[in-house]
Amino acid sequence: MQHRQAFAGLLTGTVSLLAATTIAVADDQSPTALEKITITSSDMQDKGPIAKRARAGSKTDTAIIETPQSVSVVTSEQIKKQGATSVSSALRYEPGVTTGSRPGDRFDSVFIRGFGGFGPNANYIHYWDGLRLPTGINYDVPSIDSYLIDRIEIMRGPASVLYGSGNPGGLVNLVSKKPETEASHEVFTRFGNNGRAETGFDFTGPVDEEGQFLYRLTGVGRLYDLGFDNSDSKRVAIAPSVTWSPDADTTLTVKGSYTRDPNAALTNWMPALGTLQKNPNGQISSNFFSGNPNYNSFSRTQATAGYEFEHHFDDVWTVRQNLRFMHSSSDFKAYSVPGGGSAWASAANCGGVAYLCLGRQSTHYIEQFNSLAVDNQAEADFDTGKLEHKLLMGVDYQQLDATSTYGNGAVTYINYLNPAYESTPNVKLTGRQNQTRYQTGVYLQDQMKLDNWAFVLAGRHDWSSLDSRTTTLATGASTNSDTTDGAFTWKAGLLYEFDNGVAPYASYSTSFDPTMGTGYGGTTFKPTTGQQYEVGVKYQPTNFDALFTVALYDLTQQNVLTTDLAHTSTNTTLTGCSSTVCQTQTGEVRSRGVELGAKFAVTDNFSLSAAYTYADVEVTKSNVATTVGKTPAGAPEHMASLWGDYTLDSGALAGLGFGVGVRYMGSTNGDAANTRAMRVPSYTLVDAAIHYDFGNYDPKLKGFELAVNATNLFNKEFVSACASANQCFYGTGRTIMATASYKW
Numbered sequence: 001m002q003h004r005q006a007f008a009g010l011l012t013g014t015v016s017l018l019a020a021t022t023i024a025v026a027d028d029q030s031p032t033a034l035e036k037i038t039i040t041s042s043d044m045q046d047k048g049p050i051a052k053r054a055r056a057g058s059k060t061d062t063a064i065i066e067t068p069q070s071v072s073v074v075t076s077e078q079i080k081k082q083g084a085t086s087v088s089s090a091l092r093y094e095p096g097v098t099t100g101s102r103p104g105d106r107f108d109s110v111f112i113r114g115f116g117g118f119g120p121n122a123n124y125i126h127y128w129d130g131l132r133l134p135t136g137i138n139y140d141v142p143s144i145d146s147y148l149i150d151r152i153e154i155m156r157g158p159a160s161v162l163y164g165s166g167n168p169g170g171l172v173n174l175v176s177k178k179p180e181t182e183a184s185h186e187v188f189t190r191f192g193n194n195g196r197a198e199t200g201f202d203f204t205g206p207v208d209e210e211g212q213f214l215y216r217l218t219g220v221g222r223l224y225d226l227g228f229d230n231s232d233s234k235r236v237a238i239a240p241s242v243t244w245s246p247d248a249d250t251t252l253t254v255k256g257s258y259t260r261d262p263n264a265a266l267t268n269w270m271p272a273l274g275t276l277q278k279n280p281n282g283q284i285s286s287n288f289f290s291g292n293p294n295y296n297s298f299s300r301t302q303a304t305a306g307y308e309f310e311h312h313f314d315d316v317w318t319v320r321q322n323l324r325f326m327h328s329s330s331d332f333k334a335y336s337v338p339g340g341g342s343a344w345a346s347a348a349n350c351g352g353v354a355y356l357c358l359g360r361q362s363t364h365y366i367e368q369f370n371s372l373a374v375d376n377q378a379e380a381d382f383d384t385g386k387l388e389h390k391l392l393m394g395v396d397y398q399q400l401d402a403t404s405t406y407g408n409g410a411v412t413y414i415n416y417l418n419p420a421y422e423s424t425p426n427v428k429l430t431g432r433q434n435q436t437r438y439q440t441g442v443y444l445q446d447q448m449k450l451d452n453w454a455f456v457l458a459g460r461h462d463w464s465s466l467d468s469r470t471t472t473l474a475t476g477a478s479t480n481s482d483t484t485d486g487a488f489t490w491k492a493g494l495l496y497e498f499d500n501g502v503a504p505y506a507s508y509s510t511s512f513d514p515t516m517g518t519g520y521g522g523t524t525f526k527p528t529t530g531q532q533y534e535v536g537v538k539y540q541p542t543n544f545d546a547l548f549t550v551a552l553y554d555l556t557q558q559n560v561l562t563t564d565l566a567h568t569s570t571n572t573t574l575t576g577c578s579s580t581v582c583q584t585q586t587g588e589v590r591s592r593g594v595e596l597g598a599k600f601a602v603t604d605n606f607s608l609s610a611a612y613t614y615a616d617v618e619v620t621k622s623n624v625a626t627t628v629g630k631t632p633a634g635a636p637e638h639m640a641s642l643w644g645d646y647t648l649d650s651g652a653l654a655g656l657g658f659g660v661g662v663r664y665m666g667s668t669n670g671d672a673a674n675t676r677a678m679r680v681p682s683y684t685l686v687d688a689a690i691h692y693d694f695g696n697y698d699p700k701l702k703g704f705e706l707a708v709n710a711t712n713l714f715n716k717e718f719v720s721a722c723a724s725a726n727q728c729f730y731g732t733g734r735t736i737m738a739t740a741s742y743k744w
Contacts, residue, residue, distance in 0.1 A: 056153035056173040065540045068493030068505035070156040070551040083709025093641045095595040095611035101721035103732040104266035114591040114617030114635040115169030118723035127173040131373040137404040140330040140367035145237045147220040150177045157532045158511030160489040164441045168511040168530030179214035179243040192737035198222035214243040229289040231265040249312040261300040271343040286730040291335040302328040320377040329368035335360035343726040345413040362409035364427040369402035390447040398439040439464040454495040483524045487512040501540045520567035528559045546600030560587030562623045588621035605647040613639040630674040638666035655696030659689035670722025683718040703743040
């Protein structure tokens with residue numbers, strides 16, 4: 001009730017502010033006011049191959065060189081030239097970010113500075129246009145198509161002081177394509193191996209002669225698969241938006257989106273024996289489908305509606321409001337690893353042969369959620385003596401109502417060398433879970449400058465709650481769990497920018513993230529907390545276009561779940577525990593490392609980007625002795641990448657360009673105990689691209705481009721990661737795409 005009252009107050013105040021501003025704007029319709037209409041957001045102006053500004057680190061339009069924390073940007077140009085068709089694939093060349101652990105376009109999951117995971121611990125893309133991208137209870141996780149995105153901002157380290165609850169490793173913010181003042185139109189079609197067929201369009205420009213109204217309409221549709229049997233995927237997405245700028249000080253952008261995935265695939269789970277390890281019966285083919293083509297499916301529909309409002313009252317005060325409503329529904333049918341024990345059938349259940357037949361259990365989840373997020377900001381730019389201030393005050397609110405109905409079928413077995421898929425199983429829905437989540441946060445940030453010095457100090461308090469009810473459908477019996485938390489987070493940073501473009505910095509930041517569930521006796525879990533120390537150097541040369549970054553960090557997360565050995569039973573479910581295993585919050589994980597990043601234009605037609613990551617991630621406290629001092633599954637110690645793109649600018653082949661990239665992923669552990677047999681080897685992949693602008697051949701063909709992109713060019717077969725001995729994943733094989741586009 002308190003959250004609803006708080007939101008009602010916020011909404012009432014917002015409506016009053018919008019009404020007052022609209023009246024003021026309506027009174028100022030002089031030609032002079034209309035002639036001054038401009039759009040000044042950083043993502044509109046920062047269009048080069050190397051982004052220099054970002055909002056993710058401060059929620060204000062701030063130069064990256066002046067931000068005392070690790071921030072980087074993947075530009076639309078980089079997304080296009082590297083042929084990225086998902087958000088995850090667009091992050092492959094960024095330091096500190098691990099993607100592709102379980103390949104597929106169904107979800108965009110990432111590790112940042114070693115924090116991530118699999119299953120319920122997976123870390124998904126966090127924010128879209130500065131507002132949290134919500135997730136449902138189990139598998140109803142939204143996915144934003146990369147063609148709808150203008151740029152991707154990565155902020156490493158705790159971000160709770162501006163955004164509330166979140167993973168301590170950092171956040172990823174997707175920035176949508178928005179209406180632009182200059183008319184532009186693009187259509188494209190794309191074909192490739194694995195059955196890929198794709199088409200899309202992107203139109204933007206002014207609606208009226210005065211330029212008060214701008215529009216953008218972006219859409220895409222595709223068919224493809226993941227390169228193994230029965231992994232067909234389909235998608236259609238569209239995103240319309242309109243910007244109203246009645247004068248130079250006011251903009252209102254109303255936007256929506258609709259995405260329909262009739263089916264979205266994810267890489268098979270496989271046992272370690274036969275993939276990572278030698279199986280006496282032979283290795284499991286990467287084309288093998290461990291599910292059931294008569295049953296497996298994943299359909300998802302998601303829709304959003306919202307707006308971004310900004311008004312400058314004068315040279316000091318600016319107010320903004322960002323609001324989005326989102327609906328998502330999904331229907332998930334799959335075969336998964338049966339709970340507990342081995343993934344293998346006994347020899348007696350497999351014709352007398354051991355380690356030949358895989359055990360799989362059918363599952364069915366029907367889910368949906370409705371969410372609302374709103375962020376209200378007031379920014380004041382002023383000076384006190386020689387000290388310049390950019391003061392940001394904000395109140396944000398998030399609410400999510402989610403439902404999940406589910407059931408599990410019987411365990412069946414399949415011979416991986418000679419698979420015979422059974423008919424469609426009858427899976428009875430047996431349970432339902434309802435959740436309502438709230439979060440209200442109040443934050444204050446002061447970005448200060450004194451000559452070459454830059455300081456930032458911010459603090460925030462959050463109130464969050466989670467109401468959960470689990471119902472057994474057969475009996476109607478239900479259990480309830482209500483958790484209410486409050487947390488204060490803060491950050492401080494200091495940076496000095498030398499005249500030659502070198503900027504050393506130091507910062508400290510904290511985070512919190514609510515933990516769902518209860519321990520023995522029904523004791524609700526507290527939020528996890530995190531603290532990070534970071535020092536680094538940024539270098540933005542004054543004589544050529546480049547940005548170089550070095551960051552060293554020490555990050556610790558407390559209140560991590562670990563087994564409650566004193567209250568764990570092997571035969572009965574204990575009070576407050578979800579199974580025979582109880583959990584408690586005495587665990588701790590620490591991540592220390594260094595990240596190097598470089599993006600620079602050697603010449604106008606030759607650009608390079610490079611990254612290196614060293615991460616020492618360690619479980620420092622746990623009740624399970626075999627995991628203390630070990631590295632969580634899936635977190636690599638070393639990563640490195642290099643991408644270069646060169647376009648000929650003279651001669652008969654002017655306009656012909658080439659891109660080559662190399663990605664190295666260090667070895668990872670496939671289980672919590674870091675056993676040698678579960679060590680996943682490192683791998684190196686090569687990507688390549690060739691593109692040609694036909695306008696160089698004939699001016700009449702200006703705007704027509706052809707590009708061919710290849711990822712994993714040499715078709716290396718490898719295990720990308722393992723979550724346990726029963727869950728390993730093959731990496732994506734060679735993908736080749738040819739794209740023809742026309743822009744005018």
